[in-house]
Amino acid sequence: MEFQTRKEANATIVTITGRLDAVTTPDYETRVRALIAGGDKCLIMDFAQLDYISSAGLRGLLVTAKLLKASGGAIRFANVGGNVKSVFDMSGFVSMFPIDDSVAIAIGALA
Amino acid sequence: MAGESAEAFELTILNTVEGLQEASAGAEAWLEQQGCDAECGMLVSLGIEELVTNCIKYGYDDAGQHFIGLRIEIVAGMLTLEIRDDGHAFDPLQVPPPDLTLSLEERPIGGLGLHLLREMADAMSYERRNGHNVVTLGKAIAGRTG
Numbered sequence: 046m047e048f049q050t051r052k053e054a055n056a057t058i059v060t061i062t063g064r065l066d067a068v069t070t071p072d073y074e075t076r077v078r079a080l081i082a083g084g085d086k087c088l089i090m091d092f093a094q095l096d097y098i099s100s101a102g103l104r105g106l107l108v109t110a111k112l113l114k115a116s117g118g119a120i121r122f123a124n125v126g127g128n129v130k131s132v133f134d135m136s137g138f139v140s141m142f143p144i145d146d147s148v149a150i151a152i153g154a155l156a
Numbered sequence: 157m158a159g160e161s162a163e164a165f166e167l168t169i170l171n172t173v174e175g176l177q178e179a180s181a182g183a184e185a186w187l188e189q190q191g192c193d194a195e196c197g198m199l200v201s202l203g204i205e206e207l208v209t210n211c212i213k214y215g216y217d218d219a220g221q222h223f224i225g226l227r228i229e230i231v232a233g234m235l236t237l238e239i240r241d242d243g244h245a246f247d248p249l250q251v252p253p254p255d256l257t258l259s260l261e262e263r264p265i266g267g268l269g270l271h272l273l274r275e276m277a278d279a280m281s282y283e284r285r286n287g288h289n290v291v292t293l294g295k296a297i298a299g300r301t302g
Contacts, residue, residue: 066205067173067176067205067209068173068176068177097198097201099201099202099205099206099269099272100206100266100267100268100269100271100272101205101209101269103268104265104266104268107260107263107265108265110260111260111261111265114260114261127194128194128198131195131198131276132202132272135271135272135275135276136256136268136271136272137256137257140256141259141260141263142260
C-alpha cells in the first residue's frame, strides 16, 4: 500500500495504491489520523490505483469518515472501480458516501 | 494440464499475519495460472483474509501456534475454497447481517467481512468436523482465460 497526498483548492487528495487489507490498513489509519490531526478537513480519496479492499479497509475508511464528521469536515471518493466498486456496493458504502467519477468533479463539489 | 481432471491448491499456514500473507500470495499465484475471472479471484482473496483474520483474532484462548488449512479446487466450472481451523466452534452463517441503511454516525465499526463473503459467494456452508471448523465458499467461474 502506498499513501500519497497533495493539496488542491481547499481539498487534500489522498491517493492509495495497492491493497487496503488487514495487513496495510493500520498503516493507512496512522497516516490519515495524522492528516486530520494536522487540520485537514476535506479529503478526497482517489482510488484509481486501489486494487483490493477488504472489511479491514472498509473499517479504516469508516473511521476516517467518522473523524472528519466529528471535526466538521467532509470526505468524497473518486475513481472507485472494479473489485473495489463491488465491495462498496455490497457494503452499502455507495449510499453512505458521495462518490465522483473523477478527482476534478470531487474538488468542484467541495468548493 | 488435463482439462478434465480436478485441479486443487492446498496449503497449511500458521495463525499469524505472516501465515495470512503467505496464503494470499500463494492462492493468487495459483489462481492466475488457472486463468480464473476477477470475481472468483476476489472471492478467494476476501475469503482467505476475512476467515483467517477472524480465526487469528477470535479463534483461540491460548497464544500458541495453530494450523489453518486451505484448499482451493476447481471442478466442472465451479471454484471451491475450504478453510479449516481447530479454534472455537464458530458458524459464520449464524451471524446476523449488518444493517446497511444506518447513517454514518450510527454505523458500527466492523462487522462487514462475513457479509461480503455471503454476498459474493454462490454457496457458503459450515460444518464442525472432528473438532475443526470447516467453512466452504463456492462460486461458478464466469470465464477462463487460460
